[in-house]
Amino acid sequence: xxGEMFISIIIGTIFVNNFILSRFLGLCPFIGVSKxxxxxxxxxxxxxxxxxxxxxxxxxxYDLVLVRFHLEYLRTLSFILVIAFFVQFVDIVMQKKMPSxxxxxxxxxxxxxxxxxxxxVTVLNIDMFYPRGKPMAGGLGMAVLQGLGAGIGFTLAMVxxxxxxxxxxxxxxxxxFKDIPITFIIASLMSLAFLGFCGFSx
Amino acid sequence: MRITGELVKGLWxxxxxxxxxxxxxxxxxxxxxxxxxxxxxxxxxxxxVGSSAMVSMVRNVVPEKVRIPCFIVIIATFVTxxxxxxxxxxxxxxxxxxxxxxxxxxxxxxxxxxxxxxxxKGVWRSVLDALGMGMGFTWALCxxxxxxxxxxxxxxxxxxxxxxxxxxxxxxxxxxxLLTIGLLIGLINHLSLREDGRR
Numbered sequence: 007x008x009g010e011m012f013i014s015i016i017i018g019t020i021f022v023n024n025f026i027l028s029r030f031l032g033l034c035p036f037i038g039v040s041k042x043x044x045x046x047x048x049x050x051x052x053x054x055x056x057x058x059x060x061x062x063x064x065x066x067x068y069d070l071v072l073v074r075f076h077l078e079y080l081r082t083l084s085f086i087l088v089i090a091f092f093v094q095f096v097d098i099v100m101q102k103k104m105p106s107x108x109x110x111x112x113x114x115x116x117x118x119x120x121x122x123x124x125x126x127v128t129v130l131n132i133d134m135f136y137p138r139g140k141p142m143a144g145g146l147g148m149a150v151l152q153g154l155g156a157g158i159g160f161t162l163a164m165v166x167x168x169x170x171x172x173x174x175x176x177x178x179x180x181x182x183f184k185d186i187p188i189t190f191i192i193a194s195l196m197s198l199a200f201l202g203f204c205g206f207s208x
Numbered sequence: 209m210r211i212t213g214e215l216v217k218g219l220w221x222x223x224x225x226x227x228x229x230x231x232x233x234x235x236x237x238x239x240x241x242x243x244x245x246x247x248x249x250x251x252x253x254x255x256x257v258g259s260s261a262m263v264s265m266v267r268n269v270v271p272e273k274v275r276i277p278c279f280i281v282i283i284a285t286f287v288t289x290x291x292x293x294x295x296x297x298x299x300x301x302x303x304x305x306x307x308x309x310x311x312x313x314x315x316x317x318x319x320x321x322x323x324x325x326x327x328x329k330g331v332w333r334s335v336l337d338a339l340g341m342g343m344g345f346t347w348a349l350c351x352x353x354x355x356x357x358x359x360x361x362x363x364x365x366x367x368x369x370x371x372x373x374x375x376x377x378x379x380x381x382x383x384x385x386l387l388t389i390g391l392l393i394g395l396i397n398h399l400s401l402r403e404d405g406r407r
Contacts, residue, residue: 028382030237034316037229079292082310083284090277122233122314129307182398183390186229190390198383 015148019155022204025123026163027197031156032123036164037189039114046168047161052111054157056096056118057127060089061153064128065146073139085128093119127156166196214333218340224317225348226396231317234308235349236385242365245353246346247301248308251290253342255312258286260326260338267327279322280313287312317345355388356380 025031032053039049064085072078097115100108118124131149135142142148170192179188224230231252238248262282270278291309294302302309312318321341326334358364360379362372378384 030233030382030385031311033232033236034229037232079288082288082291082313083281086280086284086313087277090280120314120316120319122311125314126233126307126311129310133307180394182401183394187390187394187397190386190393194383194386194390197386198378201378201381201383 011144011148012151015151016155016158019152020159020162021200024159024163024197024200025126025156026160027193027200029126031126032121032160035114035117035121036160036167036193037186039117040164040167040189041171043165043168043172045114046164048110049114049117050157050161050164052114053118053121053123053160054154056089056093056115056121057124057153057157057160058150059153060092060124060128061131061149062146063092064088065131065149068132068136069141069146078139081129081132086125089124089128090119123156123160127153163196167193170196211333211336214336215340218337218342218344219347220344222341223344223348224320224341225345225352226393228320229393230320231315231345232389234311234315235345235352236382236389238305238308239349239353239356239385239388240380241357241361241363242350242353243301244304245349247294247298248305249342249346249349251294251309252312252315252317252345253339254290255283255286255315256318256321256338256342256345257335258289259283259318260321260334261331262286263322263326264329264331264334275327276319276323279319279327283318283322284313317341352385352388352392355392356384360384 019025023029026033026036035049035053040046067084067088068081072080072084077084093115097108100111100115131152134152135145135148167189171189174188174192183191218224220227222228225232225235234248234252238244259279259282263279266278266282287310290312291302294305294309321334321338325337329337354364356379358369360375360377360381362369362375376384379388
């Protein structure tokens with residue numbers, strides 16, 4: 007993997023194809039947990055950790071187990087199970103070994119299993135870097151990088167949104183637009199701003 | 209009467225998209241044209257009905273503690289069926305829906321209904337509930353995608369609407385989806401606030 011590839015994947019997943027604002031993956035926490043910037047940042051960090059490691063694990067399983075035994079059609083089933091087990095495992099280990107970190111991230115970890123961003127990035131990795139049953143050169147590295155970029159992009163959008171929503175508490179919003187509808191409209195404007203990155207070609 | 213109530217509540221009163229804000233990721237991502245929206249709605253309905261029936265059948269056998277993983281496996285099975293069928297019979301649709309077909313697995317509507325309804329009620333009522341929720345999800349998707357297709361592309365079901373104007377591209381892109389759903393939820397809140405005021 008060249009440095010050029012490295013930069014294009016990172017910039018691509020964080021800005022150009024931001025997971026929340028242009029792929030709509032992980033919208034539920036984006037709307038639900040973005041009221042204050044503290045929890046939003048914790049959620050973002052937890053997601054980043056899980057997307058990165060899940061990319062690694064699912065790639066290895068797909069490469070070593072599913073493709074070898076011609077079980078590609080079990081991709082959906084096996085990936086979601088692996089992610090669910092992995093999140094549970096991290097939760098338990100963290101509780102024992104790093105209780106302070108667990109206190110900060112704990113409740114968000116449980117929510118991550120059904121976070122579309124995590125499952126989405128693992129499926130995207132296979133679709134993009136594993137075309138026609140053959141891995142691209144350096145595919146594993148690219149997959150992990152894409153997982154990392156997806157997580158950072160998610161964190162970025164979460165933190166930006168929570169900052170705006172904290173200020174929004176003082177604004178007078180029409181009653182029927184309070185809370186969720188106005189959040190969507192702000193997200194739309196943010197997404198419009200992120201469209202500006204579309205011209206980027208690295 | 210009560211049986212039809214199970215079917216009807218998903219259409220408006222407990223509409224998964226507009227009232228409960230469930231399953232938003234696929235709603236926004238695939239609603240660029242009515243055909244995509246309809247395809248997604250029907251596949252999600254199939255998964256919902258199948259998994260609800262199955263969950264309801266095994267609800268007394270599965271131990272409390274491992275129920276969520278069991279439900280996920282059941283749902284993933286039905287999603288795989290849809291995925292393979294779609295690839296075989298409607299390859300074009302499968303290509304335009306892309307990764308959002310496997311993503312039905314993490315669609316909160318499906319797991320939500322399995323956990324909140326099918327794991328507690330009988331098979332027939334769960335099927336009706338799932339069918340109602342699926343139809344509610346489908347019509348919501350169709351409304352959103354119709355608005356976006358007409359405004360952003362000047363067509364509906366792929367046919368031109370007749371009036372010629374230069375469509376704003378952004379309605380087809382991501383911001384248009386977020387704007388449409390924000391305004392629609394605002395409108396629905398407004399309607400129900402007015403309804404409550406009149407009562």
